[in-house]
Amino acid sequence: MGSRPELKVDDENGFISFFQRLPEVDAIRLFERNEFYTVHGKDAVYVAKTVYKTTSVIRQLGNSRNTLESCTLSVTAFRNFLREVLFKEGKRIEIWSSTGKNKWELTKQASPGNLQDVEEDFAGQIESSPIILAVKISAKGEERNVGVCFADASIRELGVSEFIDNDLYCNFESLLIQLGVKECIVQMDEKNKDYELGKLRALIDRCGIVMTFRKAADFSIKDIDQDFSRLLTSEIAVGVLPQTESKLAMGAASALIKYLNLMSDDHNFGQYHLYQHDLAQYMKLDASAVRALNLLPGPRDGAKNMSLYGLLNKCKTAIGTRLLSQWLKQPLMSHEEIEKRHILVEAFVEDTELRQTMQEEHLKSIPDLYRLAKRFQRELANLEDVVRAYQVVIRIPGFIGTLEGVMDEKYKDPLDMSYTAKLTEIAGKLEMLQELVETTVDLDALDNHEFIIKPEFSDDLGIIKKRIERLKTDMEKEHRRAGSDLHQEVDKKLFLENHKVHGWCFRLTRTEAGSIRNKREYQEISTQKNGVYFTTSKLRDLNREVDQSTQTYNKTQSGLVQEVVNVAASYCPVLEELADVIAHMDVIVSFAHVSVHAPSPYVRPKMHPRGEGNTILKEARHPCMEMQDDIQFITNDVSLCRGSSEFLIITGPNMGGKSTYIRQIGVIALMAQAGCFVPCSEAELTIFDCILARVGASDSQLKGVSTFMAEMLETATILKSATSESLIIIDELGRGTSTYDGFGLAWAISEHIVKEIQCFSMFATHFHELTALVDEYPSVKNLHVVAHVGDSEGEKREVTLLYKVEDGVCDQSFGIHVAELVRFPQKVINMAKRKADELEDFTGKLEQQHTQCSKEQITEGSILLKRLLLEWKDKVDGGSMSSEEMREELMKLISGPYKESFENDPFFQAVKAL
Numbered sequence: 049m050g051s052r053p054e055l056k057v058d059d060e061n062g063f064i065s066f067f068q069r070l071p072e073v074d075a076i077r078l079f080e081r082n083e084f085y086t087v088h089g090k091d092a093v094y095v096a097k098t099v100y101k102t103t104s105v106i107r108q109l110g111n112s113r114n115t116l117e118s119c120t121l122s123v124t125a126f127r128n129f130l131r132e133v134l135f136k137e138g139k140r141i142e143i144w145s146s147t148g149k150n151k152w153e154l155t156k157q158a159s160p161g162n163l164q165d166v167e168e169d170f171a172g173q174i175e176s177s178p179i180i181l182a183v184k185i186s187a188k189g190e191e192r193n194v195g196v197c198f199a200d201a202s203i204r205e206l207g208v209s210e211f212i213d214n215d216l217y218c219n220f221e222s223l224l225i226q227l228g229v230k231e232c233i234v235q236m237d238e239k240n241k242d243y244e245l246g247k248l249r250a251l252i253d254r255c256g257i258v259m260t261f262r263k264a265a266d267f268s269i270k271d272i273d274q275d276f277s278r279l280l281t282s283e284i285a286v287g288v289l290p291q292t293e294s295k296l297a298m299g300a301a302s303a304l305i306k307y308l309n310l311m312s313d314d315h316n317f318g319q320y321h322l323y324q325h326d327l328a329q330y331m332k333l334d335a336s337a338v339r340a341l342n343l344l345p346g347p348r349d350g351a352k353n354m355s356l357y358g359l360l361n362k363c364k365t366a367i368g369t370r371l372l373s374q375w376l377k378q379p380l381m382s383h384e385e386i387e388k389r390h391i392l393v394e395a396f397v398e399d400t401e402l403r404q405t406m407q408e409e410h411l412k413s414i415p416d417l418y419r420l421a422k423r424f425q426r427e428l429a430n431l432e433d434v435v436r437a438y439q440v441v442i443r444i445p446g447f448i449g450t451l452e453g454v455m456d457e458k459y460k461d462p463l464d465m466s467y468t469a470k471l472t473e474i475a476g477k478l479e480m481l482q483e484l485v486e487t488t489v490d491l492d493a494l495d496n497h498e499f500i501i502k503p504e505f506s507d508d509l510g511i512i513k514k515r516i517e518r519l520k521t522d523m524e525k526e527h528r529r530a531g532s533d534l535h536q537e538v539d540k541k542l543f544l545e546n547h548k549v550h551g552w553c554f555r556l557t558r559t560e561a562g563s564i565r566n567k568r569e570y571q572e573i574s575t576q577k578n579g580v581y582f583t584t585s586k587l588r589d590l591n592r593e594v595d596q597s598t599q600t601y602n603k604t605q606s607g608l609v610q611e612v613v614n615v616a617a618s619y620c621p622v623l624e625e626l627a628d629v630i631a632h633m634d635v636i637v638s639f640a641h642v643s644v645h646a647p648s649p650y651v652r653p654k655m656h657p658r659g660e661g662n663t664i665l666k667e668a669r670h671p672c673m674e675m676q677d678d679i680q681f682i683t684n685d686v687s688l689c690r691g692s693s694e695f696l697i698i699t700g701p702n703m704g705g706k707s708t709y710i711r712q713i714g715v716i717a718l719m720a721q722a723g724c725f726v727p728c729s730e731a732e733l734t735i736f737d738c739i740l741a742r743v744g745a746s747d748s749q750l751k752g753v754s755t756f757m758a759e760m761l762e763t764a765t766i767l768k769s770a771t772s773e774s775l776i777i778i779d780e781l782g783r784g785t786s787t788y789d790g791f792g793l794a795w796a797i798s799e800h801i802v803k804e805i806q807c808f809s810m811f812a813t814h815f816h817e818l819t820a821l822v823d824e825y826p827s828v829k830n831l832h833v834v835a836h837v838g839d840s841e842g843e844k845r846e847v848t849l850l851y852k853v854e855d856g857v858c859d860q861s862f863g864i865h866v867a868e869l870v871r872f873p874q875k876v877i878n879m880a881k882r883k884a885d886e887l888e889d890f891t892g893k894l895e896q897q898h899t900q901c902s903k904e905q906i907t908e909g910s911i912l913l914k915r916l917l918l919e920w921k922d923k924v925d926g927g928s929m930s931s932e933e934m935r936e937e938l939m940k941l942i943s944g945p946y947k948e949s950f951e952n953d954p955f956f957q958a959v960k961a962l
Contacts, residue, residue, distance in 0.1 A: 052100070052105060052120055052121075052122065052125070053083070053084035053120040053121075053122055054120070055086065055107045055109070055118055055119075055120050056081075057081075057086070057109055057118075058149070059149065059150055060109045060110050061110055061111070061114065062149070062150040063109065063116075063150055064109055064110050064114055064115075064116045065150075066150050066152065067088055067089070067116060068116075073140075073142065074140060075139070075140035075141060075142045075157070076091045076094065076095075076133060076139060076140070076141055076142070077091055077142045077143075077144060078091075078121070078126065078141065078142070078143050078144070079143075079144050079146075079152065080143055080144065080145045080146070080155075081146070083123065084120055084121060084122055084123065084126075085120065085121040085123075085126045085143075086118055086119065086120050086121070087118070087119050087121070088109070088116050088117065088118050088119075089116060089117060090117075092106055092117045092118050092119040093106065093117060095119050095121065095129065096119050098129065098132060098133070098137075099121065099125055099128070099129050099132075100119075105119055106118065106119055107119070107120075126169075127169050130158070130166060130169055134158060134159070134160050134163065134166075135160065138160050138230075138231075138256075138257075138258040139159075139258075140157070140158070140159045141156075141157065141158040141159070141166070142154055142156070142157055143155055143156035143157075143158075143165070143166075159180075159231055159258065159260065160178065160180075160230040160231045160258045161178050161179060161180025161181070161229070161230040161231025161232075161258070162178065162180055162231065162307075162308060163178045164308075167419065167422070168428075177200040177203075177228065177370050177373075177374065178200065178230050178231075179198055179199070179200050179227050179228055179229045179230055179231075180198065180199055180229070180230065180231045180232075180233070180304065180307075180308070181196055181197070181198035181224070181227065181229045181231070181232050181233070181300075181304075182196065182197050182198070182232075182233035182234075182262075182267075182300040182301070182303040182304040182307070183195070183196050183220070183232060183233070183234060183248065183300055184196075184235065184267050184296045184297075184299040184300045184303070185244055185245070185248060185296070186296060187244045190215070191212060192212065192213040192214065192215060192217065192244070193210065193211075193212060193213070193296055194210065194211055194212075194213050194217065194219070194220050194296065195208075195209075195210040195294055195295070195296025195297035195298070195299060195300050196208065196209050196210075196220075196223065196297060196300050197297055197298075197300040197301035197303075197304045198227055198229065198304070198325075199304060199308065203418050203624070204316075204319045204320050204321065204425070205320065205321050205322075205323065206279075206301065206304075206320050206321070206322050206323075207227075207322075207323055207324075207325040208291050208294060208297040208298075208300070208301060208322065208323075208324060208325065209223065209294075209297060209324065209325040209326075209327065210294035210296050210297040211327060214768050214769075215247075215768075216247075216251075216761075216764060216765050216768055217247065217248060217251050218332075218334070218765050218768055218769040219327060219332075219769075220248070220251065221251055221255065221334050221335060221765070222327065222332035222333060222334060222738065222769075223325075223327060224252070224255050224257060224335075225255070225332075225333045225334065225335060225337075225338055225377055226327070226330050226332070226333070226377055226378050227325075227377070228373060228374065228377050229255075229257055230257065230258065231257065231258045231259075231260060232252045232257050232258070232259050232260070233259075233260045233261075233262055233300075233303050233304060233307055234248060234249060234252065234259055234260070234261055234262075235261070235262065235263075235264055235267055235303075236261040236262060236263050236264065237249075254335055255335045256335075260307065262303050262306070262307060266302065266303040266306050266307070267299040267300065267302060267303045268299065268302060269295060269298045269299050269302055271302065272292070272298045272299075272301060272302045272305075273292070275302070275305050275310075275311060276292070276301075276322065278311070278317050278318075279305070279310060279311075279316060279317060279318070279319070279320045280318070280320050280321070280322055281318055281319065281320065281321055290324070291322055291323075291324055315425060315426050315427060319425060328381065329380075329381055329382070330378040330379060330380065330381060331378075331379040331380070331381060331718070331721055331736060331737060331738055331739065332737065332738035332739075332769070333377065333379075333718075333738065333739055334738075334740055334741070334762075334765055334766075334769070336740070336741040336742060336743060336762045336765075337714065337739045337740060337741040337777070338377075339741075339743065340711055340714065340741035340743040340777060340779070341356065341711060341714050341715050341718060341739070341741070342354065342355045342356055342672055342711075342715075343355065343356050343357060343376055343377070343718070344356075344357050344373070344376075345357060345358050353672055353675040353676065354672060355672065356376060356671065356672060356715060356718075356719070357372065357373060357376055359642065359671055359672055359675060360372060360376070360638060360639065360642050360719075360724065361638065362407075362637075362638040362641045362642055363411075363634045363635060363638045364407055364411035364412040364414075364634060364637075365411055365412075365414045365415075365416070365630060365631065365634050366415075366416040366419075367414075367416055367417060367418060367627050367630060367631040367634070368411070368630070368631045368633075368634025368635050368638065369634075370631070371631040371632065371634070371635050372635045372638060375635060375722050375723065376718070376722055378722075379718050379721035379722045380721050380722070380723065381658065381721070381735060381737065383655060383656075383657045383658070383735060386655050386720070386721055386723060386735070387655060388462065388466070389636065389639075389722075389723025389724075390652050390653070390655070390723060390725075391459070391462045392462055392463065392466055392636045392723075393636055393639045393640050393643065393652070393723065393724065393725055394459070394640075394652055394725075395454070395456075395459035395462065395463055395640075396636060396637050396639075396640030396641075397640045397643055397644055397649075397652075397725065398456070398459070399454060399456070399459070400644075402450065402451075402453075402454060403637055403640050403641065403644075405450050406447075406450065406633065406637050407637055407641065409446065409450075410443060410446055410447050410450065411630070411633070411634050411637065413439075413443060414440060414443070414630055415436055415440065417440065417623050417624065417626060417627035417630070418624065418627050420433060420436060420437060420623065421620040421623045421624050421627070424613070424616065424617035424620050425617070425620055427617075429613050429616070429617065430499070430609070430613065431489065431499040431500070431501075431609050431612065431613065432499045433613070433616075434485060434489065434612055434613055434616045435485065435489060435494065435499055437481065437485075437616060437619070437623060438481065438482060438485040438486075438489070440623075440626070441475070441478045441481055441482045442482060444471055444474065444475045444478070444626070445475065447467070447471055447633075448468060448471050448472055448475065451463055451464075451467055451468045451471075452468060466629075466632065466633075467629060467632075467633055470625075470629045471626075471629060474622060474625055474626050474629070477619075477622045478619060478622055478626075481615075481616060481619045484612065484615055484616070485612075485616075487502075488501055488502060488505060488608070488612050489501065489502065489612070490502045490503065496546065500601065500602075500605060501605040501608045501609060501612070505605075505608060506604070506605075506608070508604050509601065509604055509605060512597055512600055512601045512604065513601065515597050516594060516597045516598065516601065519590050519593050519594045519597065520594065522590055523544060523552060523587065523590050523591075523594075524544070526584065526586050526587050526590065527542070527544040527554070530542065530554060530570075530584065534556075534563045534564065534570075535563070536556065536560055536563060541556065541557055541560050542554060542555075542556055542560075543555045543556075543579075545581075547573075547581060550573050550574070550581060550583075551591045551594075551595060552587065552590065552591040552594060553573055553581050553582065553583045553587065553591070554570075554581070554582050554583060554584075554587065555578070555579045555580065555581050555582075556579055556580050556582070557578075557579045558575070558578075558579050558580060561575075561579070561580040564580070564582055569584055569585075570582050570583075570584060571583055571584070571588075635723075636723070639723065639724040639725065640725075642724070643724065643725035646671070646674070646675075646727060647674055647675070647681070648667075648669070648674075648727070648729075649725075650671075650724070650725035650726055650727050650728075651725055651726060651728055651729065651730060651731055652725050653716075653720045653725070653726050653728075653731035653732065653733050654731065654732040654733070655720065655732075655733055655734075655735060656732065656733065656734045656735065657735065658734070658735045658737065658773055659734070659772070659773055660734060661732065661733075661734045662687070662688060662689040662690060662732065662734065663686065663687075663688040663713075663717070663732065663733045663734055663808060664685075664686065664687050664688070664689070664730075664731075664732050665685065665686040665687075665713070665716060665726075665728045665730070665731050665732075665733075666685055666728055666729045666730040666731070667683035667684075667685065667728055667729040667730075668683060668684055668685065668686050668712055668713070668716060668726075668727065668728045668731075669681050669683050669712065669727040669728070670708050670711065670712035670715060670727070671712075671715060671716075671719070671727045672715075673708055673712070674727065682705070682851040682852055683729075684705075684709055684851075684852065684853040685853075686713055688713075688808045690827075691826065691827055692826065692827065692829065693827070693829035694802070694806065694807070694808055694809065694827040694828075695798070695801060695802050695808075695809045695811065695821075695825070695827055695828045695829070696710075696809070696810045696811065696829055696830075696831055697798075697811050697813060697818055697819055697821065697822070697828065697829070697830050697831065698710060698810065698811065698812045698813070698831045698832065698833065698853065699812075699813060699814070699816055699819060699830070699831075699832045699833075699857055699858040700832045700833030700834070700835065700858045701833065701835050701858070704833035704834075704835055704851065705833045705851035705852075705853070706779070706812035706833050707743075707779050707812060708851075709810075709812075709833070709853050710777050710778075710779060710810035710812050711743075711777065711779070712727075713775070713777070713810060714739050714741065714775060714777050716728065716731065716733070717733055717736055717739060717775055718739060720733050721735060721736070734773075734808075735773070736773060736774060736775040736808075737771055737773040737774055738769060738770070738771075738774045738775070739774070739775045739777065740765065740766040740769055740770055740774055740775070740776050740777070741762075741766075741776075741777040741778075741779075742759065742762045742763050742766060742777070742778045742779065742781060743777070743779045743780075759781060763778075763781065763797060766778075767797070767800060767801075767805075770801070770805045770807055771805070771807065772805065772806050772807050773807065774805070774807045774808075775807065775808050775809070776801060776805075776807060776808070776809035776810070777809075777810050778797075778809070778810070778811045778812070778813075779812045780812060780813060780814065781793065781794045781797065781811070781813065790815070791815045791817060791818070794811075794813060794815050794818055795815075795817075795818060795821070798811060798818060798821055799821070799825075802821065802825045802827060802828060803825070806827070816857065816858065819857045829855070830855070830856055830857045831853050831854065831855060831856070832853070832854060832855075832856055832857055832858035833851065833852065833853055833858070834851075834852045834853075834854055835858075908953075909953050909954070912946075912949055912953065916941060916942075916946050919941060920937060920938050920941055923937050923941075924937055
């Protein structure tokens with residue numbers, strides 16, 4: 049974090065008065081001071097606990113009568129704090145700057161989906177695009193219409209979509225996941241009476257997205273045509289754009305434009321593109337599936353390999369890293385597009401030299417091109433940015449040369465179509481930019497990290513440049529003189545350096561620092577890890593003159609610099625084209641790298657078009673699990689075949705590998721459709737339109753939702769969203785209610801999936817009775833995870849979990865054995881065994897009695913028993929009888945009008961025996 053700055057405020061009481069007059073806001077306010085920041089009031093407490101992990105750092109401004117809790121942040125700590133609160137905590141930020149004595153104005157605002165004002169503070173290190181979305185809904189009868197508008201301000205695009213949804217808003221949930229939305233703008237419901245808005249808010253909250261509420265008036269479309277005509281790049285009249293027909297989406301667009309203040313910044317005019325987002329082009333994922341498949345890193349994930357994103361992210365560029373995050377949330381549905389990615393990954397897998405050259409020589413030298421283009425668009429760019437753009441341009445031939453060196457004809461065309469041809473075209477467009485920089489910029493000065501115009505460009509610049517060179521020659525003379533005087537070897541022990549704070553000065557290594565002690569000629573400046581900085585009177589004077597001359601040079605060249613920057617800015621669209629190509633290549637190369645370096649190499653899957661073929665995986669593995677330390681992963685085959693094994697029921701002990709088995713199938717399907725190779729020895733897959741999951745609901749209680757309620761919500765989403773082309777993963781179901789209710793629900797849901805939806809599904813369960821589905825439906829198949837129980841002497845039998853999946857039903861339950869594995873107290877184990885035996889005995893009797901009666905006898909007997917109980921209820925109703933009297937009334941009925949039935953009816957006899 050760096051050292052904590054000292055709290056210095058000129059007029060403490062005046063600032064306290066100003067601060068106390070500020071209205072309450074849902075944001076953390078930071079005040080920008082000279083080279084540090086301050087926070088006050090409740091925000092100071094929050095910062096102290098978040099950044100410093102202690103409240104002892106809080107200081108009080110003011111006097112005893114009027115104090116204000118305050119805390120300081122260095123620039124480094126401020127940047128780390130921004131990252132923490134915006135990305136992890138999902139909070140809003142306000143940054144205030146001083147305009148005079150106790151006069152402050154709000155200069156920057158930021159929220160998880162709107163980072164425009166603070167982009168520079170992140171230095172481009174943003175792992176996924178900050179997507180912000182506004183939503184407007186209309187509910188009529190059973191139909192729900194949803195309109196959305198979303199933006200990633202860093203690439204100046206506005207996407208709109210309008211679609212019909214069900215009452216659980218499943219399509220909207222999929223869209224939030226696909227886009228990786230960080231912040232959602234929702235219409236305010238001041239009286240909490242709008243039931244549909246309530247459902248929408250609950251869903252957004254479940255997805256872990258920050259909500260921003262805006263008044264209904266912000267969603268009005270009266271100004272939208274005028275706003276679009278100024279914002280969009282298109283020459284076409286806004287009124288004829290097909291997107292403007294979507295009235296709900298236009299209302300959402302209006303709210304988003306107002307929230308982002310796009311109309312107040314002239315730099316946005318004519319810069320935005322508008323496009324229609326098609327939900328159907330990507331696989332749908334719900335929030336549950338994202339958690340079940342460990343798609344993205346969780347807040348508590350330590351190791352990178354705990355999430356699929358962390359495992360696959362071997363990207364070398366910031367633009368590639370962000371694109372990978374997008375691809376994992378948007379697996380493809382087009383068979384042709386998936387195959388295009390697979391052949392490119394194969395090219396880099398097969399050609400080791402091609403892959404390594406791209407990673408180690410070319411890709412790692414590419415800056416964040418979107419961020420660079422944005423600096424030009426917002427008129428923040430300088431000569432250094434022009435040089436950075438130039439350095440990218442001169443590297444393009446290296447990319448092209450490496451790609452053209454590929455000899456295998458099988459891969460030459462795909463690589464040419466995706467990369468070589470595009471890069472060649474882009475290089476042609478950027479030739480003039482390269483020429484501009486080489487003509488105008490002093491490239492030799494870059495060695496000293498100086499960004500200046502060539503002195504030959506003007507006589508004035510030439511004169512100043514010669515003066516600076518003469519002064520530097522004098523500095524070198526002073527350097528050699530000091531080396532000789534101090535008996536220190538120049539450039540080995542004694543260095544002449546341009547320090548970022550002190551300017552030109554000398555540096556001695558710390559071991560040689562004693563040579564300047566007690567010599568008045570040499571004045572020490574500072575001692576740092578790499579040595580002691582010092583100067584002489586002569587060097588100080590020369591440094592001052594160099595500094596003055598450099599400032600004069602910069603003033604003289606400023607007009608020329610601005611011209612060069614303006615010309616370079618016109619190349620922004622081409623730089624963004626280049627960013628698209630480079631980011632795509634970076635992700636493909638990353639996929640290839642991971643595929644080759646896995647414990648067992650990944651394979652290219654054979655993909656079947658939608659609705660066709662089966663999913664058959666040989667020696668499948670979970671890609672994240674196999675990377676964990678000290679794990680020897682046990683592979684398993686998977687066979688999902690239409691008509692014979694569409695619905696897999698997996699039974700077996702806890703910790704036996706059921707969850708891993710069913711989740712790895714989902715992960716492999718997602719990887720294949722994202723364009724990556726898969727962790728198997730052979731793989732063929734059908735294309736799924738969505739992956740739907742019902743897994744653990746560990747965080748639901750924190751949001752006031754019981755485990756069972758969360759289970760039912762997730763299952764309802766599955767039943768309403770799934771089609772015959774979906775993949776359903778259910779890991780336990782019905783645990784939050786009674787055993788009988790739970791089993792009843794699990795059976796009914798399974799039967800509905802098998803009969804009505806007819807899609808590939810995996811159901812891991814402890815309800816062994818569910819395996820009877822196989823007798824009624826040929827598409828159901830039973831599997832079990834194997835556990836070996838040793839026959840050692842005595843009561844205690846060792847259980848070995850083999851993590852192998854085989855056909856058939858698990859023949860016993862291992863709950864108590866698992867309890868033994870984790871060292872439960874022996875008394876508890878013995879009691880559990882005794883109770884389990886008693887229950888087994890009772891259940892056995894019940895089953896035995898039930899098997900003695902036919903279905904018809906059970907039905908008739910149940911009707912008769914119900915009649916008897918209702919008659920008895922009428923007699924004892926009123927509550928005046930004692931328990932004994934009530935029992936006597938029941939016995940009278942049994943020995944009276946119902947005597948014959950009790951003696952002859954098989955069902956009555958079975959009940960009596962219990």
